[in-house]
Amino acid sequence: MVTTLHHILANSIVLLALKLGILLLLLPATLVVGYVELKVMAHMQHRLGPMYAGAYHGWAQTLADGLKFIQKEDIMAAATDRTVFSMVPYITMLGAALTFVVIPFSRHGVIANLDIGLFYALAVSSISVIGVLAAGWASANKYSLMGGLRAAAQLIAYELPLVLAAAAVAMQAGSLSLVSIAEAQRYVPFALWAQPLGFLIFLAAATAEVSRTPFDMPVAEAEIITGAFTEYSAMKFAFGLFAAEYIAMIGMSALAATLFLGGYVPLLPQLRFVPGPVWFLIKTGLLIFLLIWIRWTFPRLREDQLQKFAWKVLIPLSLVNIFVTGALKLAHWT
Amino acid sequence: MNDESKLKKATFGTGLLKGLGITMRHMVSKAVTVQYPDEIAPLPPRSRGVIALKEENCTMCMLCARECPDWCIYIEGHKERRESRGEGKRAKAFNVLDRFAIDYALCMYCGICVEVCPYDALFWSPEFEYAEGDITRLTHEMERLEDWMRTVLPPSPLDDGAKGPEIKSAAPVVPAPAAAPAAAAPAPVETAPGPPPAAGRPAGMSEAEFVEQRAAAGRLVRQKVYEEEIAKGSEPRIAEARSKAAEMRARKATLPETEPAPPVTPAPAPSRPAAGMSAADAAAVRRKVYEEEIAKGSDPRIAEARSKAAELRARKGTKGPGG
Numbered sequence: 001m002v003t004t005l006h007h008i009l010a011n012s013i014v015l016l017a018l019k020l021g022i023l024l025l026l027l028p029a030t031l032v033v034g035y036v037e038l039k040v041m042a043h044m045q046h047r048l049g050p051m052y053a054g055a056y057h058g059w060a061q062t063l064a065d066g067l068k069f070i071q072k073e074d075i076m077a078a079a080t081d082r083t084v085f086s087m088v089p090y091i092t093m094l095g096a097a098l099t100f101v102v103i104p105f106s107r108h109g110v111i112a113n114l115d116i117g118l119f120y121a122l123a124v125s126s127i128s129v130i131g132v133l134a135a136g137w138a139s140a141n142k143y144s145l146m147g148g149l150r151a152a153a154q155l156i157a158y159e160l161p162l163v164l165a166a167a168a169v170a171m172q173a174g175s176l177s178l179v180s181i182a183e184a185q186r187y188v189p190f191a192l193w194a195q196p197l198g199f200l201i202f203l204a205a206a207t208a209e210v211s212r213t214p215f216d217m218p219v220a221e222a223e224i225i226t227g228a229f230t231e232y233s234a235m236k237f238a239f240g241l242f243a244a245e246y247i248a249m250i251g252m253s254a255l256a257a258t259l260f261l262g263g264y265v266p267l268l269p270q271l272r273f274v275p276g277p278v279w280f281l282i283k284t285g286l287l288i289f290l291l292i293w294i295r296w297t298f299p300r301l302r303e304d305q306l307q308k309f310a311w312k313v314l315i316p317l318s319l320v321n322i323f324v325t326g327a328l329k330l331a332h333w334t
Numbered sequence: 335m336n337d338e339s340k341l342k343k344a345t346f347g348t349g350l351l352k353g354l355g356i357t358m359r360h361m362v363s364k365a366v367t368v369q370y371p372d373e374i375a376p377l378p379p380r381s382r383g384v385i386a387l388k389e390e391n392c393t394m395c396m397l398c399a400r401e402c403p404d405w406c407i408y409i410e411g412h413k414e415r416r417e418s419r420g421e422g423k424r425a426k427a428f429n430v431l432d433r434f435a436i437d438y439a440l441c442m443y444c445g446i447c448v449e450v451c452p453y454d455a456l457f458w459s460p461e462f463e464y465a466e467g468d469i470t471r472l473t474h475e476m477e478r479l480e481d482w483m484r485t486v487l488p489p490s491p492l493d494d495g496a497k498g499p500e501i502k503s504a505a506p507v508v509p510a511p512a513a514a515p516a517a518a519a520p521a522p523v524e525t526a527p528g529p530p531p532a533a534g535r536p537a538g539m540s541e542a543e544f545v546e547q548r549a550a551a552g553r554l555v556r557q558k559v560y561e562e563e564i565a566k567g568s569e570p571r572i573a574e575a576r577s578k579a580a581e582m583r584a585r586k587a588t589l590p591e592t593e594p595a596p597p598v599t600p601a602p603a604p605s606r607p608a609a610g611m612s613a614a615d616a617a618a619v620r621r622k623v624y625e626e627e628i629a630k631g632s633d634p635r636i637a638e639a640r641s642k643a644a645e646l647r648a649r650k651g652t653k654g655p656g657g
Contacts, residue, residue, distance in 0.1 A: 044357045048367040297357040298350070 019111040026097055030246035034062040037292050044296045069238035077140060077231055084138035085231075088131045089240035095127030096244045099251035104179045106264045106276030117178040118170055121255055122163055125209065128248060129155050132218060135240065136228035147227015150303055151211065151218035157310035158208035158215070164318035165202040168325045169195055169259045178258050185262035187269055194328070197321050199260040201314050203290070206252040208306060210245065212291055214298040215306055222300075253287035254280070261287075379487055379571040382443060383462035384474075386482030387434055391455035394429040398447035398456060406440035407447060408433060408473075436479060438464070439472040457486040487571065488578035491556055498549045556581035620645035 035050070038061060042049025054060025076082060101124075102117035104110035114120050129151050136148015170176050172194050173184035184190075191199040208215035219227045219241075229241040257263055261283040264276030301309070368375040377383075399407040410433040418425045448456045459482040466472050474482075492498060559580040563573030623644040627637030 040361060043361040043365060046360055046363070046366045048365045048369070051369060293354060293357060297353045 022105070022111060023097060023100060026100065026247050026250070027243065029250055030243050031062040031066065033246050033250060033288055034065075034242070035059065036289070037295075038062070040289070040292050041296045044293075066238060069242075070235055072234035074234040074236060079140035080231065081138040081140070084134050086236070088135040088138065088228075088232075089236050089244070091131030091134065092128045092240050092244035093247065095124055095129075095131060096247035096251055098124035098127070099248075099255060102178050103251070103254045103258060104182055104263055104276075105280050107179065107183075109264075109277060110179060113177060113179050116176045118166055118176045118181065118259070121178070121251075122166060125248065125251065125255075126155065126159065128244060131240070131244075132228045135232070139228065139231040141231050143224040144228050144230045146224050147218050147220070147230070150220075150224075150227060153303060154208055154211070154215065154218055154306060157307045158205040161201050161310055161314035161318045162205035162209060164315065164322060165195075165198040165205065166259060168198045168318070168322045171322065171325050171329060178255075178263070182258050182263035182265050186265050187262075187267070189260060189262040189265075189267070191260040194325070195260060195321070197317060198325075199256070201318050201321065202256055202260065203287075204314060205310070206256055207291060207294065208310070210248045210252050210291075212245075212249065213295040214301050216295075216300055217303045217306065220300060249288060249291060250284065253291065254284045256287050257283035377460055377462075379460065379574065380458065381460040381462070382445060382458045383460045384438070384458075384464060384482050385436055385441070385445075385448060385479070386457045386459040386486050387436075387476065387479035388455050388457065388483055388486075389431060389434065389476060389480050391453045392431055392434060393453055393455075394431055395452065397450045397452065401446045401450045403444060403446065404440045404442055406437040408435040408437070431476070434476045434479060435473050437473040439469050457483065459483070459485045460487075461485050487574060488582075491553060491581075552581040552584045555584040616645045616648040619648040 035058075039049045039057075050058025050061035052058055052061075053064045076085060099121050101111045102114050102121050104113070132151040133148040136144045136146070136151070139145070169181060169190060172190060173181040175181060175184070211218045217223075219229070224230070226241065229237060232240055254263075257280065262279075263283065264280040266272050266274060266276075266279055394409060394411045396409055399405075399409050409431070411429050411431045413427045414430050416426045416428060445458065448458055461482055464472075464474075556577040558577075560573050560577035563576050564570070568576070620641045622641075624637050624641035627640050628634065632640070
């Protein structure tokens with residue numbers, strides 16, 4: 001029976017369908033995360049949030065929002081660079097979704113277990129910024145351009161601490177493959193042992209990467225009207241901004257869960273009977289909730305404050321973290 | 335995650351964690367939202383939702399329309415002549431109200447019209463659910479404005495010891511002029527009877543005293559009914575409306591038979607805390623004080639004021655005659 005199952009799974013077409021299914025699940029996942037965010041934000045403000053769409057506690061609210069966006073007229077201003085403008089949602093979605101190629105849902109449930117999975121994940125997650133910058137440029141709107149430039153400037157701040165924090169994890173695990181990194185945390189996640197500082201640095205940098213408060217200067221509704229996406233409407237807005245933002249958030253949470261919380265690996269040996277994907281979803285969900293929680297607690301920083309924070313605090317700390325990690329490794333292994 | 339930013343602070347401030355704690359605490363506490371169309375938050379009974387018109391009280395004086403800052407009140411009417419009613423009586427002209435409308439699309443709910451109406455023809459009603467899809471339908475004509483009267487609350491009961499509204503009677507209670515010192519008798523001042531005395535009014539009591547006594551009795555009835563209603567579990571608004579109706583019935587009816595108020599000493603009245611003199615006694619006090627003042631050579635006005643004060647003191651905490 002088990003062998004038959006393995007045979008079926010080994011069938012490349014079935015496997016491809018399954019892997020495509022994971023990517024296709026991302027859109028419903030954004031609806032779920034969006035709904036959770038609406039509810040959490042509402043309750044943090046003593047409100048109820050959506051209560052009507054779908055009859056039970058407004059569960060279908062984000063679905064209704066999505067359908068509304070699909071029905072809307074797609075407006076493009078006369079001066080926009082139409083080709084670039086239309087390409088942007090693809091680029092931002094692509095950058096956000098490609099991370100999931102290397103993220104393991106279970107030991108074998110990974111679309112591609114690349115040897116350089118971590119490197120790949122960090123590389124593709126930066127693609128979205130190109131889309132945001134292109135959106136700002138193509139919109140022929142000063143607010144949009146400002147937003148695009150802010151996104152590009154922000155990249156300079158968060159990318160280095162993000163990579164350095166991840167590098168310490170790779171040193172600790174001795175591998176760049178995300179499956180190996182998860183396996184290296186069997187029963188003791190890095191966040192609790194060896195890399196707690198790296199975990200905090202990574203979370204701060206990841207918040208900046210996905211442009212969420214307190215580092216949401218590129219979209220800053222109150223200042224530059226959603227930044228690069230001021231001129232976007234209808235489906236382009238829904239996909240280029242909302243879906244991309246939430247997929248990127250899920251992706252970064254999943255990456256952080258894998259790097260620092262052990263991903264699909266159970267937290268306790270006694271809990272091994274709980275399947276890996278469940279662990280993965282619990283850990284990712286916790287980090288997503290943390291990001292939402294942070295968003296509705298802290299106010300927005302300024303761009304220069306982020307730069308100062310990243311270059312004067314995060315990067316030195318992550319270098320110290322790498323040094324300590326290396327020293328400990330040497331002390332243990334030699 | 336932003337715990338790193340704390341590192342900048344020399345104090346390792348706990349501000350960020352405190353902020354997270356606050357939002358978490360708010361998240362797990364109950365939301366204050368009231369799901370309006372499904373549940374309705376209890377409004378204060380005298381909320382100002384819509385202005386109601388009591389048409390029979392309107393004299394078309396136009397004060398409301400003139401004072402309205404938004405000019406949203408429309409009044410139209412015409413004059414009619416009433417033929418002379420009998421020998422030697424003039425024919426009279428009087429106003430007939432044809433249209434009274436308030437445009438709630440313009441109204442800013444300042445309530446000046448209600449304040450300014452001298453004839454109690456405009457009232458606040460707590461109704462607020464009259465939104466329309468068509469702006470022209472927000473102009474409420476007379477029928478609709480009168481319809482809002484259904485939910486207008488009666489005026490609040492007076493505070494303890496407060497005087498009721500001035501009721502003009504043909505024979506104001508004026509202490510007997512200084513030239514009538516013999517007026518110690520209980521009923522000296524009925525020089526001009528004016529309108530026929532109200533039913534049940536005992537001899538020996540001036541019109542104003544009688545009105546005051548009836549009002550006091552009415553207030554008692556009202557309080558009693560209100561407390562009964564509340565005890566029955568009625569809503570405060572309903573209790574108030576019912577008690578008001580009971581008071582009105584009581585006031586219209588003749589006085590309770592307990593009235594006569596013999597000029598004896600005030601009863602100790604154990605049930606009510608403030609046992610004052612009966613109205614008749616108090617009036618006697620007033621006259622006495624007035625005479626004393628006049629005898630002292632005070633100005634009549636001062637004498638009147640002091641005697642009135644003395645009467646009020648005597649009646650302080652007046653209990654109704656039935657009490």
